[in-house]
Amino acid sequence: MTIQKKPAAEPLLAWYDRHHRDLPWRISPAMAKRGVKPDPYHIWLSEVMLQQTTVAAVKAYFAKFVGQWPTVADLAAAPSEDVMVAWAGLGYYARARNLKKCAEAVAFEHGGRFPETEEGLKSLPGIGDYTSAAVAAIAFNRNAAVMDGNVERVISRLYAIDAPLPGSKPAMKARVAAMTPDDRPGDFAQAMMDLGATICTPKRPACALCPFNDVCMALESDDPERFPVKAAKKEKPVRLGAAFIAVDTDGHLLLRRRPESGLLGGMTEVPTTAWTSRVDGETGVEAAPFAAGWQACGTVTHVFTHFELRLGVYRAQVSRGDVGAVHGFWAPVTNLDGEALPTAMKKAIAAAIPTAFSTPKG
DNA sequence: AAGTCGTGGAT
DNA sequence: TATCCAAGACT
Secondary structure: OOOOOOOOHHHHHHHHHHHOOOOOOOOOHHHHHOOOOOOHHHHHHHHHHOOOOOHHHHHHHHHHHHHHOOOHHHHHHOOHHHHHHHHOOOOOOHHHHHHHHHHHHHHHHOOOOOOOOHHHHHOOOOOOHHHHHHHHHHHHOOOOOOOOHHHHHHHHHHOOOOOOEOOOHHHHHHHHHHHOOOOOHHHHHHHHHHHHHHOOOOOOOOHHHOOOOOOOHHHHOOOHHHOOOEOOOOOOOEEEEEEEEEEEOOOEEEEEEOOOOOOOOOOEEOOEOOOEOOOOOOOOHHHOOOOOOOEEEEEEEEEOOOOEEEEEEEEEEEOHHHHOOOOOEEEEHHHHHHOOOOHHHHHHHHHHOOOOOOOOOO
């Protein structure tokens, strides 16, 4: 039985100085040494975008937001609809609603400055355990235990933690807190996450390159991929429905705004039936918003977090005078990029109007 | 406290 | 193709 050497921050920080990734919102260790400070607005914005989202997907959105709203005050003053349009395609739309609320709180209740403590940050909309610690550490150099999915994987392997997530989370966070240094806590947090993203990967980790390979209990046990242990997940049910693409004689498409809360809250949609199980053979066309010459355009499938959606798509050319009053609004088909359309809706529209978007994603 | 909330890339 | 899962928050 060998004695476990304790994982320490110093070797990781030395690794980070050599291997950190250059990201648009990040101040490199070299720049930091020259006294360059990160912009808390940039750190906060990137951290919210990065929640459950890949770095690759975030980059373009981060550039768009910073270009359109250079300061938190600009974002606070922006129309909510503009923010939703800019966020469209990134997913988890409650983040965009909370982003706007948080910007308003900072601009109008905190004098335009973000709180610098974990507690103060966590009191703001859309900022939870992870983001409050990350912003406190990275933007304000506070000693805060930052734990995301990457850190969970690194810690579970360093200590060969057999207890399944999410139950083992508190114990893991205690390990992170014990490791976090008073000097460079922000770099330590980013180093742990970079390590998880590039070395301590879910599959085939590059242990030979890892600064912790002399102290990692999972590596010593010869099966690091076994960690982290996670609770079993349940299967996704299928929901069915029909979507109706109504185009008027001037090339306008009938759209609706979804309720503010819940799935795709505050986003734009085409009229659909309820999304629920449907008896085989029924088309759904009987539930159209109004009578018209509805033509079937096939089916689109979209997978959400906890269910799979299959929408039968129907198209009709209509005269606006014939359909009477409708719930919704008419938008030119040539300007759908100006609408807050989630991906599922773009798929349905593209099935009926192949030329609506340059790509299915828009 | 378990369920709700998107999307796209990697394997 | 199926599965995982990525810098989680909210209820």
